[in-house]
Amino acid sequence: MRTVIRKAVEFIESRAGQKERLALVLGSGLGGLVDLVEDKVSIPYSDIPGFPISTVASHAGELVLGRIGKMEVALMAGRIHYYEDGNPAAMMVPIEVLWHLGCRTLLLTNAAGSVNEDVPPASASLITDHIN
Numbered sequence: 773m774r775t776v777i778r779k780a781v782e783f784i785e786s787r788a789g790q791k792e793r794l795a796l797v798l799g800s801g802l803g804g805l806v807d808l809v810e811d812k813v814s815i816p817y818s819d820i821p822g823f824p825i826s827t828v829a830s831h832a833g834e835l836v837l838g839r840i841g842k843m844e845v846a847l848m849a850g851r852i853h854y855y856e857d858g859n860p861a862a863m864m865v866p867i868e869v870l871w872h873l874g875c876r877t878l879l880l881t882n883a884a885g886s887v888n889e890d891v892p893p894a895s896a897s898l899i900t901d902h903i904n
Contacts, residue, residue: 773872776822776865781872783821788813788837793844795875797866799882803832803849812838817850823869824852824862835866846875 773781798805806812817823817833826833832849839845848870852863870878884897891897 774868777868777872779821780823780865780869783819784815784835784837784869784873787815790874791844792874792876793837793846793870795846795848795870795878797848797851797878797880799880801883802881806832806834806836806847806849808840809836809838809845809847810840812836820869822865824865826850826852846870846873 796805806814813836815835815837817825817835820835823835834849836847836849837845848866851866867878880899882899884899886895886897
């Protein structure tokens with residue numbers, strides 16, 4: 773395990789322990805899901821050693837651990853984007869940390885637009901490919 777990952781994992785585990793969790797990266801407009809988390813531990817990204825910090829104003833920039841119902845979860849409220857840092861390795865840090873925290877399933881979400889008239893606003897879509 774890389775040193776930057778180990779330090780972040782140890783820091784988070786000292787506050788929230790290690791459990792098998794479902795990880796969610798909350799895209800734009802989904803930050804309110806953190807309100808559903810019970811027994812929550814909220815950790816600002818700026819407190820986590822080596823964790824990249826998003827500059828997007830609408831991203832809370834915190835890792836929220838706890839449970840929703842009976843499911844243990846790790847919610848990333850905001851994430852760094854390539855255009856913010858230009859360093860793909862920095863973008864991988866949170867995902868590697870989540871893995872070492874016991875997250876074996878990761879759900880990525882985002883806000884997206886469509887030029888397809890058959891896909892009206894507020895439609896759910898599955899991403900099957902991406903650029904970059």
